[in-house]
Structure formats: C-alpha cells, structure tokens
C-alpha cells in the first residue's frame with residue numbers, strides 16, 4: 239500500500255497522463271466535424287490554411303531579415319523562379335520567389351509556396367543561373383512534396399493546430415514559430431528527395447542539373463572557410479559528402495552530362 243502522499247502523486251500522474259488523450263479526442267472530434275462540413279480533410283492543415291500560414295510567416299521573416307529589392311537580382315530570381323514553377327509537380331502552389339537582405343549564403347521554403355534565397359547565396363554563386371535554379375528547385379521541392387507543411391503539423395502540436403483551424407491562436411505567434419523552423423534542415427530522406435527533385439525541376443526548366451554538384455562542393459568550401467557560421471546555416475543531415483555522392487548517383491541514373499559533372 240502506498241503512503242497517502244504517494245497515492246496523491248500517483249493520482250496526479252494518472253490525471254496528467256490523460257490530458258494528451260483528451261486533446262487527441264478533441265482533435266478527432268473537431269476534424270470529423272470539419273470533414274462532415276467541407277469533406278476536405280486528409281491532412282490537418284488545409285491547402286488554403288497552408289498558403290495563408292506560409293505568407294504570414296514569410297512576412298514576419300521579412301520584417302526580421304529585410305528584403306532585397308535590387309532590380310537586377312530580383313529580375314534574375316523572378317525569371318529563374320518562374321521557370322522552376324512551370325517544371326514543379328502538382329499540387330500547384332502560388333510560388334513567390336524573393337530575396338532576403340542578408341549576406342549569409344542560405345535559402346528557405348515556407349509552406350504554401352513562399353521561397354527565399356539570401357543575397358549572400360546569390361553572391362557566393364556569382365549569379366550563376368544553373369546553380370540558382372537548383373537552389374530554387376530544392377526549396378520548391380520542399381513545398382511541392384509537402385515537407386514544409388508536414389513539419390509544421392508535427393511541430394506545432396495539437397493545441398496550436400486546433401487553435402489555427404478555429405482561428406483562436408495569435409497569428410503573430412504562429413508565424414514566428416513557423417519562421418523559426420524554416421532554416422532547419424528536414425532530415426535525411428526529405429533533403430535527399432529535395433536534392434533529386436531540385437535537379438529534375440532544373441533540368442525540366444532548361445537548366446543544367448549537374449550544377450547541384452558544384453553548389454554542394456561550394457557548401458563544403460564555405461564549411462572549411464567559416465566553420466562556425468556553417469554550423470548554424472548548413473548543419474544538415476545528411477552531410478555534404480553524402481549529398482554530393484547522392485547527387486552524382488542520381489545524375490548517373492538519369493544519364494545527364496553537364497558542365498559541372500560528367501559521369
């Protein structure tokens with residue numbers, strides 16, 4: 239028999255451990271109700287909500303980093319982005335390719351189609367169209383393959399999703415949470431997939447897909463040059479060496495001969 243104090247703790251534990259189940263049932267009931275009303279739920283966040291969420295979070299991200307509106311750079315990214323958008327697979331999203339006013343070499347994809355390339359990345363690539371096309375293709379694949387929205391669904395948790403669906407949660411808080419996730423990598427399988435799809439989109443859009451190998455080698459060079467910054471920006475799983483080997487394997491499988499890598 240447990241002492242009285244321990245029994246109270248045990249009861250408290252049982253009550254606490256039941257809370258997630260209550261939330262889960264609330265979610266199930268809410269989603270069932272939504273399914274009956276609109277017949278649209280196979281995912282937690284609808285496509286319209288995904289687009290709105292990504293745009294809000296993108297606006298928040300821009301307020302934090304600033305937006306680069308240099309006309310030459312903007313025209314370059316818009317024109318390459320438009321070609322990548324035509325090559326991207328369904329579902330169709332309102333893709334919007336923008337430049338962040340930061341000298342870090344980086345890029346990010348928000349759910350619903352807002353894609354950012356950092357000014358520092360364009361400078362590192364010296365405006366090379368094939369290489370920018372692969373970067374934009376990689377980020378576009380994170381949206382098209384719904385890596386971005388699925389991560390948001392996983393990370394926000396039941397409470398925030400319910401609040402989002404019923405518009406109870408502060409839009410600013412959710413936008414800030416989403417913005418803090420976009421610079422993290424997606425994990426091994428999603429990153430490999432985005433690398434492959436990025437090459438396929440670039441190829442189908444008329445660019446040299448072997449540029450992926452040159453960009454990944456550049457990442458290795460930046461890692462040697464600025465190891466601390468690199469840790470923050472490109473601490474990816476898988477590592478760059480694995481990504482280069484994976485990219486080469488895909489190029490060989492597809493039988494592509496390009497200017498940046500010839501099997």
Ligand SMILES: [Zn+2]
Nearest residue numbers: 380424429432
């Ligand atoms: Zn990625």
